[in-house]
Amino acid sequence: MFDKVLVANRGEIAVRVMRACEELGIDTVAVYSDADKDSGHVRYADEAYNVGPARAAESYLDHDAVVDAAKKADADAIHPGYGFLAENAEFAAKVEETAGVTWVGPTAESMEQLGEKTKARKVMREADVPIVPGTTDPVSDPEEVEAFGEEHGYPIAIKAEGGGGGRGMKVVRSEAEVEDQLDSAQREGEAYFDNDSVYLERYLESPRHIEVQIIADEHGNVRHLGERDCSLQRRHQKVIEEGPSPALSDALREEIGEAARRGVKASDYVNAGTVEFLVEDGQFYFLEVNTRIQVEHTVTEELTGIDIVKYQLRVAAGDELDFAQNDVELEGHAMEFRINAEDAANDFAPATGGTLDVYDPPGGIGVRMDDALRQGDDLVTDYDSMIAKLIVHGADREECIARGRRALAEYDIEGVVTIIPFHRVMLEDDAFVAGEHTTKYLDEEMDFEAVEDAQEKWGSTQSSDGDEETVEREFTVEVNGKRFEVDLEERGAAAIPAGNPSSGGQKPEPAGGDSGSDDAEIDGDGERVTAEMQGTILDVNVSEGDEVASGDVVCVLEAMKMENDVVASRGGTVTQVAVGEGDSVDMGDVLVLIE
The missing domain is CATH 2.40.50.100 (RNA polymerase II/Efflux pump adaptor protein, barrel-sandwich hybrid domain)
Incomplete structure (x- = not known):
């Protein structure tokens, strides 16, 4: 087993991985940007390294900075979590080439094969896994999209090769939209995944989104851990996930699980992953493979009792899976509620700031919190809007919903806008409670008047920015003859004496330092x-x-x-x-x- 793991991520998933490491006796290393220097994952880790400024491209997505941090810390493995570099085959290859450092995930070759959607579709088709009608080669010309529309009809989904979660996907409903939507999908693919390659699929109008959790080792063993239903989405972003799916029969559930195993085994995949499907009218179609841990892996852990992150680490260390497929049993029902810093009553607009004046999460039987927050933390708005996850487990779906209602009512957050009121409305919503919702329900069918009322009744508002001035200083200190550069920060106090220019000291700077921006002057009254x-x-x-x-x-x-x-x-x-x-x-x- 590893001695020290660097977690190349932030927030709750970084803390989730670190907790698994701690239980396995592994030391942990955090990386952080300037925006995250006070964040929870930094507090939790055994040691932490700054990898750059707030902009993700210059910090969390900087391959060299992350690998250099691992070398400095003498870490012998890197776990990417999800998001950021988790599905970046180039970065995985860089880690694989770094002496003494193991990549906790599938090989770069597997990631390239299954992470790019057209390649994954070819693999699945050869493994006799049903796929949605579409292209198995990238498209780059509007004429190709128009020809596909003539053959299969509209609407068409244009999807980025490296995309996921709705990012890099555009829906074309007529020939007039082809050029604009193709450009937009390519632009998002380049911006988010450094890959502007896209492909086409027939767009299913009212599907369920079903995904199967798998884990595979280097000894040829592949297990699936049951399915999750992720159909409740807004703009293709999941908000509530659950398992088992209320929409599947036992026969269809078994068929989908075995199809996922078959496809993964055919690709020689190793480590954890998720095979996603769309289900409509009793038929299922392969969608994509997520070559990493998923946000909603917690649902499967509650159903099976299997710690997926621990198995990621064990498999990466060369261990063989110690359970058979028949040993996997799903007990009860579980749901995960994404606690996003968004205003659901205002088209899910992201919060623009705030401080957690109150942070009192729920507890009790069947309640799990995955977070990295504590009361008094400032909201970091530079990255994803998800700040925590609430997971509930019950004997059946009815008890799970009742437990979710109780836990959400207990969840007390003040100072930051969240979608907790939205979740409380969904657990009273007839379509959701009956399990009849599809991926289009929130965007096309739900009446949001109840959400607006809930936001007024239960929602928190954004706290005003703090009035305390923050003073930062750089000092050189000497400990046992060794010199260190130290940054010292003090809030709400007079400036720290640090000498003056005439005495060789440093001249005080404005709180927060220089933004480094050259703001353009706006001249005019328009x-x-x-x-x-x-x-x-x-x-x-x-x-x-x-x-x-x-x-x-x-x-x-x-x-x-x-x-x-x-x-x-x-x-x-x-x-x-x-x-x-x-x-x-x-x-x-x-x-x-x-x-």
Whole structure:
């Protein structure tokens, strides 16, 4: 077994992996960005290393920085969690090539084979696993999409090769949308997965989203751990997951589980993974393989009693699975509620800040919390909006729902907007309680008036930014003859004496330091198109002098892993463009001036 594992992630999944390591007697190493220096995963780890600024591309996604941190810490393994580099075959290969460091996951070759959707479809088709009609080679030209539409009809799903969770997927409902949606899917694929390759599928109108958890070792053993139903989604992002699925018969459940095993075995896959399917009218179709641990792995752990993360580590260390397929039994029913810092009553808009003035999670029998928070923490808005996960387990689905109602009512959060009120509404919703919802239910059928009422009744509001001034200093200290550079931070107090320029000391800087930004000056009295949330500019659609109409898209803003069109509220002439592709912006920043 490993001596020390670096967890190349943040937040609750990093803490989840570290807890498994601690139970196995393994030391843990955290990596963190400047934005996360006070985060829970940093507090939990045995040691921690800064890997760069807040922007993920310069920290958590920086291959060299993460591997260098592992070398500095003398870690003998890297666990990627989910998101960030978890499905990056290039990074996996880099770790595999690093002497003395083991990659906790499938091989880079397997990740490339199954992580790219067209390759995965070929593997599954050869293993006699049903697939949705679509292309098994990438497409790059609008004419190819139009030809597919003529053959199979509309709507068509354009999907990024490396995509998942709805990112990099666009739905084309007519020939007129082909070019714009193809460009958008390619742009998201490049932005999120460093891969602009896309493929096509027939778009199923009202499917259930079913996924099968698998674990495989290097000795040829493949086990499936049952299925999870992830059909409750908004904009293709899962919000509640459960297992077993209320929509499957026992016969169909067995058929899907064995299809997942068969496909994975044919690909020579090793470690944990998830095979996802769409189910419609009693038929199931392969969707994709997630070559990593899933957010909702907790549901399967509650049903089976199997610690999937521990088995990831054991398999990576070369151990053989110590249970047979017939040993896997699903007991009762489990649900996971994603606690996102979003306002469900406002189209799930991400929170723009806040402090956890109160954080009192639920407990009791059948209740599990996966989080990295503590009371007093500031909300970090630079990354994913999910801040915690609540998992409940009961003897059957009815008890599970009742336990979920009780746990959500107990969950006390103040100072940060969350979707807890939304979850409480869903556990009273007729379609969800009956298990009749599909992946389209939230976006196309549900009446959100009850959510708006629940947000007023039970929801917390964003706390105002703290008034305390933060003073940071750099010191050089000497311990037992060895020099160290130390950063010291003090809040709500007078500036720390550090000398003055005339005495060789450092001159105090403003709290928080220099932002390093060269904000463009906005000159004019026209309409100021501003950012509605913090994020990154993916694309700028206008130039100075362009004529725009009300509703025209002026730029595309990525925030919380979602692509958002920024539109002009009135027509006019663009007189100034204040941002460029790749720029980071804050809420309220002026993007474009129109007169």
